[in-house]
Amino acid sequence: MIRLAVIFAVIAAVLGILGFGGLAGAAWDVAQIFFWIAVIIAAVLFVLGFTIYKKVT
Known part of the structure; x- marks a missing residue:
């Protein structure tokens, strides 16, 4: 998207x-x-990375 x-x-x-x-x-x-x-997608993935990553590991 940034590209x-x-x-x-x-x-x-x-x-x-x-x-x-x-x-x-x-x-x-x-x-x-x-x-x-692109900014919105990056923010959503950032939040999901912190929330879901902790639950998976």
Whole structure:
């Protein structure tokens, strides 16, 4: 997910430099969505790692 966020952020930067403001904004929005999804998944796995790991071992 972070890889996709970085890819879309780079695409947004290139499109912004080339003057495609609308497409750059859309690509930036997609990059932000992928970033926050990755943060949420990481937080959930972090919490599950502390709770379930103690029960398994």
